Amino acid sequence: MTGLYDEARLALHAVWTRRWLALAVAWGVCVLGWLVVSQMPSRYESHARVFVQLGSILPDSVGQPATAPAVDVDTIRQTLTSAVNLEKVVRGSDLAGTVSSDRDVADRVASLAQNIKIVSQQDNLFEITTTAASPGLARSITRTLIDIFVADNLAGDRTQTSTSLGFLDKQLDGLQKQLQDAETKRADFQNRYLGSLPGTGSVSDRIGAARNQLAQVEGDLAAAQSSLAVVQGQMGGTPQSIPGAGGGGGAGPARARLNAIQGQLADARARGYTENHPDVIALKSQLAAAQAAARSEPLVGGGAGGSVNPLYLSLQSMSAEKQSAVAALRMRRAQLQGDLDQLNEKLAADPEAAAEQGGIDRSYEVLKTQYDQLLTQRQQIALRGDAQSQSDDLRFKVIDPPTAPRAPSAPNRMLLLTGVLVVGLCAGIGAAFAMGQLRATFTTATKLERATGMPVIGSIGEVVTRAQADHRARRLKHFAGGAGALAAAYVLLLAVEIVQRGMAA
Numbered sequence: 364m365t366g367l368y369d370e371a372r373l374a375l376h377a378v379w380t381r382r383w384l385a386l387a388v389a390w391g392v393c394v395l396g397w398l399v400v401s402q403m404p405s406r407y408e409s410h411a412r413v414f415v416q417l418g419s420i421l422p423d424s425v426g427q428p429a430t431a432p433a434v435d436v437d438t439i440r441q442t443l444t445s446a447v448n449l450e451k452v453v454r455g456s457d458l459a460g461t462v463s464s465d466r467d468v469a470d471r472v473a474s475l476a477q478n479i480k481i482v483s484q485q486d487n488l489f490e491i492t493t494t495a496a497s498p499g500l501a502r503s504i505t506r507t508l509i510d511i512f513v514a515d516n517l518a519g520d521r522t523q524t525s526t527s528l529g530f531l532d533k534q535l536d537g538l539q540k541q542l543q544d545a546e547t548k549r550a551d552f553q554n555r556y557l558g559s560l561p562g563t564g565s566v567s568d569r570i571g572a573a574r575n576q577l578a579q580v581e582g583d584l585a586a587a588q589s590s591l592a593v594v595q596g597q598m599g600g601t602p603q604s605i606p607g608a609g610g611g612g613g614a615g616p617a618r619a620r621l622n623a624i625q626g627q628l629a630d631a632r633a634r635g636y637t638e639n640h641p642d643v644i645a646l647k648s649q650l651a652a653a654q655a656a657a658r659s660e661p662l663v664g665g666g667a668g669g670s671v672n673p674l675y676l677s678l679q680s681m682s683a684e685k686q687s688a689v690a691a692l693r694m695r696r697a698q699l700q701g702d703l704d705q706l707n708e709k710l711a712a713d714p715e716a717a718a719e720q721g722g723i724d725r726s727y728e729v730l731k732t733q734y735d736q737l738l739t740q741r742q743q744i745a746l747r748g749d750a751q752s753q754s755d756d757l758r759f760k761v762i763d764p765p766t767a768p769r770a771p772s773a774p775n776r777m778l779l780l781t782g783v784l785v786v787g788l789c790a791g792i793g794a795a796f797a798m799g800q801l802r803a804t805f806t807t808a809t810k811l812e813r814a815t816g817m818p819v820i821g822s823i824g825e826v827v828t829r830a831q832a833d834h835r836a837r838r839l840k841h842f843a844g845g846a847g848a849l850a851a852a853y854v855l856l857l858a859v860e861i862v863q864r865g866m867a868a
Contacts (some may be wrong), residue, residue, distance in 0.1 A: 377799030378792055386845050389791030393849060396783030397856055399690045403779075405771035409501035411491045412484070412763040413509060440481045443491070448511055449475045456507040457500050475504065488762070498768045505765035533739040540736045545727040584692040591685040597632060598678045601625075621653040625674045769864065776860045784853050 378385060449472040453462060464467050478494040490507065495501035628646040636643050742778070827835070 374796060374799075378795040381795040381798050381844055385791035386842060386849075387791070388794040389787040390849060391787075392790045393783055393787035396786065397780060397852075398712070400774070400779045400783060401856075402774055404496055406494050406496070406500045406773045407499070407501045407768040408772040409495070409505045409768060410763070411505050411509065411761065411765040412488065413490050413491065414760040414762055442479060443508060443512055444476050444479055446472060448508070451511050452504055452507045455511070456503040458478035458504070478679055479504075481507070490838045491765075491774045493765075494772070502765045502767045509761060511763070527744050527753065528741065531737055531744070535734065538730060538737065542727070542730045544732055545730055548727075573611060573699055573703055577696065579701070580692055580699065581697045582714050584689065584696060585687060587689045587692055587748070591682065591689055593632070594630045594678055594682045594685055597629060598675065598682060601629070601675045601678060602672050604672055604675075621650070621657045624650045624653050625672075626677065628673045629678060690807070773862070777857060780853065780856050780860070784849075787849075 450468060453468050453471045458471055462471060480492045480494075482490045484490055484491070491505055493501050493505040493508070495504055532661060624646060628643065628650060631640070631643050631646060640643075668674065
């Protein structure tokens with residue numbers, strides 16, 4: 364610790380012996396630094412908070428009430444800081460006195476775009492910060508910006524709606540003419556080639572649909588023919604009349620039951636029941652018992668006549684229906700086959716018809732889609748325009764009006780002036796210490812012994828005369844005056860800064 368203490372004393376002595384150099388360097392650094400700080404332009408910030416909300420009286424979807432959508436900060440920023448709005452701000456604020464040409468206006472617009480910041484604090488609440496060279500200018504720019512935004516949105520929405528509707532009407536008229544031409548071409552092609560074929564779509568799609576329908580008709584025809592053959596077979600094994608009284612007599616109860624069971628059996632077979640079906644087996648057993656009872660039952664009235672078999676009449680009616688169905692299916696099959704043959708002949712004669720039909724359909728679908736989309740957009744815009752005319756769609760409220768800043772936001776001159784003073788003092792002390800190291804002197808015998816490696820026999824103290832002492836005292840006063848002047852200059856600059864802030868406010 365003793366060695367460090369001695370080294371510190373020696374360093375301080377070296378600086379003190381060159382104190383005039385330290386004072387000169389400190390003055391030079393401080394003057395240059397304070398000059399640079401004084402040339403820095405002051406920047407003042409004006410703040411304002413606004414509430415922006417887009418209201419709507421239209422429901423978002425069916426069954427849901429209308430909601431007010433949140434406003435995106437990017438949308439507000441782009442709207443407020445657009446070139447058109449900033450040009451209006453330049454011409455409508457205190458900046459108008461600083462421009463004389465369009466180039467000056469463009470420069471001011473570019474500068475304003477960088478000096479306006481918009482920050483979203485919460486939903487639909489935004490803070491606008493404007494930076495300018497004076498408090499009044501910053502406040503004027505912020506106020507003008509808000510006024511222009513409100514005026515443009517209240518009056519501009521209806522103008523924009525009218526412009527959009529006019530543009531969409533022109534587009535719809537052009538698409539409608541093109542769509543009519545495409546419909547005419549499509550109808551002409553269908554009349555020439557596809558008028559008799561079922562289905563929709565291209566030539567290949569309709570041919571495939573016709574072939575599928577033809578295969579279905581052929582399957583139905585085969586089933587109808589099979590059913591007709593079954594009914595005709597049953598008719599061949601069923602008598603047309605049954606024995607009965609000839610002189611107006613009638614059959615007894617046994618024969619009536621026999622006729623009823625035969626009718627039930629015929630109906631079951633017509634439904635497609637097989638001989639092994641439980642109902643058919645039960646009816647056969649009942650039929651055998653009824654036939655035995657009918658043979659043993661005497662005829663009523665003693666006659667030998669007969670009556671028409673109702674089972675045969677039922678089968679005859681079913682046969683007529685199935686014959687009619689078979690004839691209709693045959694006609695439908697012949698029609699489909701003829702249409703396919705006719706279309707194949709036309710395509711063989713004109714092989715480019717399929718490609719032509721594909722192009723016509725694609726063009727028609729594209730035009731139809733575009734027309735429907737534009738028509739939907741027009742209806743939505745028209746509906747929104749009607750809603751805007753009956754309601755205040757934009758709600759804009761200034762929560763905090765533009766502030767008039769009392770102190771510059773940048774630069775912090777008081778801190779910079781203090782920093783320059785500290786740097787100047789450090790620079791002066793450093794310069795004096797460095798000079799002491801370059802021009803080494805030996806202030807103690809011990810330091811001389813370490814430097815030379817030889818023993819020092821003794822040392823003689825300095826003898827100062829009275830005249831020298833008076834001279835040194837005067838120089839010390841001059842040094843104190845120079846250091847005090849440096850401190851006074853610092854205090855004066857701080858006072859000037861405080862006065863300028865008060866005057867600016």
